[in-house]
Amino acid sequence: MSLNEIRKAAARIVGFDPKTLDMGPVVLEAGALRQVAPYLKERGYKQVSIVADETTYEVAGRRLYDAIATEGISAHVTKITPNKQGDVIADEASVVQLMLDAKAKKAEVIVALGSGTLHDIARFTAYTIGIPFLSVPTAPSVDGFNSKGAPLIIRGDKQTIQTIGPEAIFADLDVLVEAPPALVAAGFGDMLGKYTSLFDWKFGSITSGEVYEQVVADITMKALLDCVAHVDEIAERKEEGIRLLTAALLDSGFAMLVFGQSHSASGAEHHLSHFWETTFLREDRRQILHGAKVGVACAEISAYYRTIIGDVSAKLPAEQQDAVKLELAKVPDEAEIRRLLTKVGGPSQPSDLGIDSELLAAGLREAHRIRPNRSTMLKFYNDNR
Ligand SMILES: NC(=O)C1=CN([C@@H]2O[C@H](COP(=O)(O)OP(=O)(O)OC[C@H]3O[C@@H](n4cnc5c(N)ncnc54)[C@H](OP(=O)(O)O)[C@@H]3O)[C@@H](O)[C@H]2O)C=CC1
Numbered sequence: 034m035s036l037n038e039i040r041k042a043a044a045r046i047v048g049f050d051p052k053t054l055d056m057g058p059v060v061l062e063a064g065a066l067r068q069v070a071p072y073l074k075e076r077g078y079k080q081v082s083i084v085a086d087e088t089t090y091e092v093a094g095r096r097l098y099d100a101i102a103t104e105g106i107s108a109h110v111t112k113i114t115p116n117k118q119g120d121v122i123a124d125e126a127s128v129v130q131l132m133l134d135a136k137a138k139k140a141e142v143i144v145a146l147g148s149g150t151l152h153d154i155a156r157f158t159a160y161t162i163g164i165p166f167l168s169v170p171t172a173p174s175v176d177g178f179n180s181k182g183a184p185l186i187i188r189g190d191k192q193t194i195q196t197i198g199p200e201a202i203f204a205d206l207d208v209l210v211e212a213p214p215a216l217v218a219a220g221f222g223d224m225l226g227k228y229t230s231l232f233d234w235k236f237g238s239i240t241s242g243e244v245y246e247q248v249v250a251d252i253t254m255k256a257l258l259d260c261v262a263h264v265d266e267i268a269e270r271k272e273e274g275i276r277l278l279t280a281a282l283l284d285s286g287f288a289m290l291v292f293g294q295s296h297s298a299s300g301a302e303h304h305l306s307h308f309w310e311t312t313f314l315r316e317d318r319r320q321i322l323h324g325a326k327v328g329v330a331c332a333e334i335s336a337y338y339r340t341i342i343g344d345v346s347a348k349l350p351a352e353q354q355d356a357v358k359l360e361l362a363k364v365p366d367e368a369e370i371r372r373l374l375t376k377v378g379g380p381s382q383p384s385d386l387g388i389d390s391e392l393l394a395a396g397l398r399e400a401h402r403i404r405p406n407r408s409t410m411l412k413f414y415n416d417n418r
């Protein structure tokens with residue numbers, strides 16, 4: 034959907050503050066990278082901080098830096114230092130690294146040049162020092178370019194802090210089509226996760242009176258179904274497939290931005306993924322792409338929910354039982370989710386990710402504690418067993 038269509042849809046939400054979507058431009062086209070420097074000039078920025086890592090700097094950072102300098106704007110690049118396993122992660126050290134650089138250079142705006150992790154480092158830092166950030170995605174791997182939430186690793190735990198959305202987005206299809214297949218499959222996996230996150234949000238609204246916005250759920254579901262309908266084009270990584278996937282990721286991000294929290298996009302499948310992520314960090318293991326974990330976790334949650342629905346239903350008031358069963362029936366079964374993941378070339382089983390049955394079982398017992406305020410069916414089951 035275009036930003037204007039999102040604005041129109043969001044206007045139907047009672048009490049929605051239109052300033053939330055006071056942003057633009059949102060550019061998703063070939064050559065979008067070339068529009069960044071003229072935009073910065075037009076906005077009158079004189080000091081720009083670009084945050085990248087070694088890879089994203091090579092992919093697009095050098096070109097961006099030169100283009101900004103050519104406009105007579107002072108730019109500097111912070112390449113976030115990887116952890117000892119070689120992964121760039123959004124933790125205290127990365128945030129402080131960018132904060133110190135941006136402060137020292139008196140940056141007026143931060144440009145996030147990368148995928149999910151670099152965006153979270155950028156949005157948290159920009160919010161903390163009180164400046165805006167621009168989104169320049171280099172891979173269609175997550176729906177986190179334009180949300181407000183910054184999932185950070187704080188003292189080893191994954192906490193999501195509500196910060197700010199981007200001032201503008203420049204998603205260059207020339208760059209995105211070159212992203213490695215694993216990152217494309219991860220983006221598709223992050224979208225498939227919406228099957229179970231949307232179920233969990235509905236579950237929370239039925240059983241715990243969790244605030245639910247149909248418009249936000251509809252935007253997310255439409256984005257998800259667009260991806261599923263075009264799985265072949267996405268798997269082929271042609272320009273149209275990558276455009277469709279990126280547009281869906283942006284729409285899901287906008288849905289989170291409009292709602293102000295991530296209920297539409299993050300349910301038990303994300304909590305399971307976060308559980309695996311922090312376990313790997315504690316064990317000094319290399320990180321697995323977020324969307325790769327989410328896709329597999331979505332299949333696991335779809336299967337698990339079907340095994341526990343009887344027990345859950347027995348503990349619900351009679352009038353909620355049918356509604357919950359009806360919603361669960363709309364979630365594709367695990368075989369279908371794994372089939373779609375395989376089709377797009379991504380991992381489909383926990384073992385593909387190095388997750389054994391013990392870690393899987395531990396996550397199903399404990400992952401809900403990562404987001405104790407979210408009324409997922411996993412939390413209900415574990416709290417009431
Ligand atoms: N804020 C939100 O609402 C959301 C946030 N997230 C967060 O996003 C994070 C995960 O982001 P994700 O995008 O999966 O992974 P990362 O941002 O961690 O990126 C993984 C790696 O992708 C590589 N990369 C990126 N673009 C390119 C490219 N064009 N060519 C080659 N390599 C490239 C980089 O390579 P290299 O490693 O070689 O440097 C990068 O480090 C998680 O922490 C998750 O919680 C996820 C969804 C929503």
Ligand SMILES: O=C(CO)COP(=O)(O)O
Pocket residue numbers: 176177182183184192193223295298299303304
């Ligand atoms: O990853 C997200 C959506 O894809 C956001 O998840 P959290 O709100 O759980 O950090």
